[in-house]
Amino acid sequence: MTRQPEASAFSEYLAAQENKSLLRFLTCGSVDDGKSTLIGRLLYDTKLLFEDQIATLSADSRKHGTAGEDLDFALLVDGLAAEREQGITIDVAYRFFATDKRKFIVADTPGHEQYTRNMATGASNSDLAIILVDARQGILTQTRRHSYIVKLLGLQHVVLAVNKIDLVDFSQERFDEIVKTYSEFVADFGFDTLVPIPLSARFGDNVIARSENTPWYSGPTLLQHLENVAVENEALARPFRLPVQWVNRPNLDFRGFSGTIASGIVRPGDAVVVAGSGATSRIKSIVTADGELEEASAGEAVTLTLTDEVDASRGDILAAASDRPEVSDQFAAHLIWMHDEALLPGRPYLIKIGTRTVGATVTEIKHKVDVNTFQRLAAKTLALNEVAVVNFSTHEPVAFDPFADNPKTGAFIVIDRMSNLTVGAGMVDFGLRRATNVHWQELNVSKQSRAALKGQKPAVLWFTGLSGAGKSTIANLVEKKLNAEGRHTYLLDGDNVRHGLNRDLGFTDADRVENIRRVAEVSKLFTDAGLITLVSFISPFRAERRLARELLGAGEFVEIFVDTPLEVAEARDVKGLYKRARAGQIKNFTGIDSPYEKPEAAEITLSAGAESPQAMADAVVSWLKANGYVD
Structure with a gap:
C-alpha cells in the first residue's frame, strides 16, 4: 500500500515527460568556433551528467583537452578518436537532454569544409539552427555557407551565437559589429526569428545564466531562448501525404498501405488518391499495433486500408484527393553537391525522394551560387560543397x-x-511542365517489323577501349563482313561524329559524358530502325556505358572491350597523341591524365595486343551468329 503514491508519482512524471514539447536544433559554423564546447557546457550546466561521466571528462581533458586546467566540454561530444586527436568534429553527433520546460535533440555538426555534407544532414532534421561565430574571427566563408544551407533546408529559427566573447574583453562594440554584418548578409533569407547572443561556451557566460560580464546585453540566455522559442508543427497544416513504405498483406483478407505520415491529418472516410496513377479511393481504417485510430497525423507510423482495390506499391504517395502533389519526370531543384568527384550533367545517377528511388540525370546546370555574394555563376560541373540550381x-x-x-x-x-x-x-x-505536354506518338511500323524485313536482330555493338586500341579498325572489318552478307548496318565512329553532331564538345569529363549521351540516343534511334549499329568510342566511364545499355532493350547492347595494354596502344600511336599528352600539350587524355574504367562484364573481350584485327573481327561475327543476331 505504501508504494502506490510512489507509483502514482512515477506515472505522473512519465506523463509530464511525454507531454513536453520537443525542439530539434543543430550547432554549425566555421572551424573551431566552439560548437562541441557549447553543447558540452549545456549538458554540464543543466546537471544532466552523471558523476562517472564527469570523472571521465576530467581524465579526458587532462589527456586530450585544449582548455588548460579546465574541463574541455567538447570531449563530451567529440567521441571519435580522430576527433579527439585533432580537436575537431568530423561526424554528426546527436545528444538528448531535457529541462523542466522542454525536451531537446541537438546535432553537433562539423565546421570543416570537407564535412559540409554532414552539416546538411544535421540541418535536414532540425527546427532551429545555432550559428556560432568566433568573436575574434567574425563572419567567415563557412559561416555564410552553413547559413545559406540552413535557409535552403527551410529552417526558420536561427540563433547567432557570438562565442568566445571573453577573448575580446566582452566588447559590445565587437558584438554589435558582427551582428550588423550577419544581419545584412541574411536580410533576404526571411527567417522567422534571428536572435543574437554574446556568450562564452567555455566559461558559461549567457549559456544558462545571465553573465555579469555583459551588462550591456538585455536579451535572453541561450537556454531561455531554446525553452521558449515557438516552433509550430507546420506539417500538421499541410495537405495529407503518406509515402508508401510497404504493402501490408498478412493474409488474403487484409491489404493495407504502411508508412509514416509526412504531413497533414487523415481520418476514416477521407478521399485519397494514388498520386502517380491518379486512382482514387477513401480511407476505410487506420491500423496500428495498438488498434485502430479515429485520426492520425504527421509523424505517425500507420497502415491505411482503402475502400477500393487500387494499385499502389512502395514508392507511391497516398495524398489528399482535393490537394494533390505534382507528378512529372522533370523538375528544377536546388542541389548541394557532397562528393569529391564532380557532378557531370548527363551522367546517370539515382535519386531517392520519399520512399521511391528512380534513375535520373541532371540535364542542365542553370547556375551555381557564390555563397558569399549570392552571385549566379555559370558552370558546367559542380564540385564538392557547391550549391546550384539544376534541372533533373x-x-x-x-x-x-x-x-x-x-x-x-x-x-x-x-x-x-x-x-x-x-x-x-x-x-x-x-516541376518542368514541358515534360507533361509532350506525349509519345504511336507508330504503326514497329522496330520488330523493320528488323524482320532485314532478316536480323537489331543491336548496338559498342566498341570501347583506349585511344589506339584498334576499335575503329576492328569495327570497320566487322561492318565490312556483315555488309558482304547482306546485313543492314551503320558505323558511328568517335572521330567522325565530332565533326558534326558533337563538334561543340571538348574533352573534359563533362563533355565526354555529353558526347556519349548523344551517341547513345542516336544509337537507340538506329536500333528502332532495325539496324545493327557499330559504335566505336573510347567511352572511358562505366556510368555512361551503363546509360547507353539502359536506353536499349534487353539484349540490344553488346559491349565489346578491345583490351589493349597502354604500352601497345602508345607504341602504335600514328597520330602522336600520346606523345603530345605526355608533354602536357593535350589535357584530359584518356590513359594519361584522365582515367579509363575497364568494363566489368563485357559481352565480348578482344585481346588486341595478341590477336590480329581480322581474327578479332571474325570472333565478333561468330559471336553474333551464335547468339542469334544474324543467321
Missing part, C-alpha cells in the same frame, strides 16, 4: 511537392550508381 530528368514520373510547400515530399538525395554513396542533397523548386 527522371527515368519515370515521380510525385513531389515543391520543397517550400512541403519539405518532406520535396527533398531528395542523389546516389552514385556505381558506389551507392550519397553524393548530393536536393530541394525541388518546381
Whole structure:
C-alpha cells in the first residue's frame, strides 16, 4: 500500500515527460568556433551528467583537452578518436537532454569544409539552427555557407551565437559589429526569428545564466531562448501525404498501405488518391499495433486500408484527393553537391525522394551560387560543397511537392550508381511542365517489323577501349563482313561524329559524358530502325556505358572491350597523341591524365595486343551468329 503514491508519482512524471514539447536544433559554423564546447557546457550546466561521466571528462581533458586546467566540454561530444586527436568534429553527433520546460535533440555538426555534407544532414532534421561565430574571427566563408544551407533546408529559427566573447574583453562594440554584418548578409533569407547572443561556451557566460560580464546585453540566455522559442508543427497544416513504405498483406483478407505520415491529418472516410496513377479511393481504417485510430497525423507510423482495390506499391504517395502533389519526370531543384568527384550533367545517377528511388540525370546546370555574394555563376560541373540550381530528368514520373510547400515530399538525395554513396542533397523548386505536354506518338511500323524485313536482330555493338586500341579498325572489318552478307548496318565512329553532331564538345569529363549521351540516343534511334549499329568510342566511364545499355532493350547492347595494354596502344600511336599528352600539350587524355574504367562484364573481350584485327573481327561475327543476331 505504501508504494502506490510512489507509483502514482512515477506515472505522473512519465506523463509530464511525454507531454513536453520537443525542439530539434543543430550547432554549425566555421572551424573551431566552439560548437562541441557549447553543447558540452549545456549538458554540464543543466546537471544532466552523471558523476562517472564527469570523472571521465576530467581524465579526458587532462589527456586530450585544449582548455588548460579546465574541463574541455567538447570531449563530451567529440567521441571519435580522430576527433579527439585533432580537436575537431568530423561526424554528426546527436545528444538528448531535457529541462523542466522542454525536451531537446541537438546535432553537433562539423565546421570543416570537407564535412559540409554532414552539416546538411544535421540541418535536414532540425527546427532551429545555432550559428556560432568566433568573436575574434567574425563572419567567415563557412559561416555564410552553413547559413545559406540552413535557409535552403527551410529552417526558420536561427540563433547567432557570438562565442568566445571573453577573448575580446566582452566588447559590445565587437558584438554589435558582427551582428550588423550577419544581419545584412541574411536580410533576404526571411527567417522567422534571428536572435543574437554574446556568450562564452567555455566559461558559461549567457549559456544558462545571465553573465555579469555583459551588462550591456538585455536579451535572453541561450537556454531561455531554446525553452521558449515557438516552433509550430507546420506539417500538421499541410495537405495529407503518406509515402508508401510497404504493402501490408498478412493474409488474403487484409491489404493495407504502411508508412509514416509526412504531413497533414487523415481520418476514416477521407478521399485519397494514388498520386502517380491518379486512382482514387477513401480511407476505410487506420491500423496500428495498438488498434485502430479515429485520426492520425504527421509523424505517425500507420497502415491505411482503402475502400477500393487500387494499385499502389512502395514508392507511391497516398495524398489528399482535393490537394494533390505534382507528378512529372522533370523538375528544377536546388542541389548541394557532397562528393569529391564532380557532378557531370548527363551522367546517370539515382535519386531517392520519399520512399521511391528512380534513375535520373541532371540535364542542365542553370547556375551555381557564390555563397558569399549570392552571385549566379555559370558552370558546367559542380564540385564538392557547391550549391546550384539544376534541372533533373527522371527515368519515370515521380510525385513531389515543391520543397517550400512541403519539405518532406520535396527533398531528395542523389546516389552514385556505381558506389551507392550519397553524393548530393536536393530541394525541388518546381516541376518542368514541358515534360507533361509532350506525349509519345504511336507508330504503326514497329522496330520488330523493320528488323524482320532485314532478316536480323537489331543491336548496338559498342566498341570501347583506349585511344589506339584498334576499335575503329576492328569495327570497320566487322561492318565490312556483315555488309558482304547482306546485313543492314551503320558505323558511328568517335572521330567522325565530332565533326558534326558533337563538334561543340571538348574533352573534359563533362563533355565526354555529353558526347556519349548523344551517341547513345542516336544509337537507340538506329536500333528502332532495325539496324545493327557499330559504335566505336573510347567511352572511358562505366556510368555512361551503363546509360547507353539502359536506353536499349534487353539484349540490344553488346559491349565489346578491345583490351589493349597502354604500352601497345602508345607504341602504335600514328597520330602522336600520346606523345603530345605526355608533354602536357593535350589535357584530359584518356590513359594519361584522365582515367579509363575497364568494363566489368563485357559481352565480348578482344585481346588486341595478341590477336590480329581480322581474327578479332571474325570472333565478333561468330559471336553474333551464335547468339542469334544474324543467321
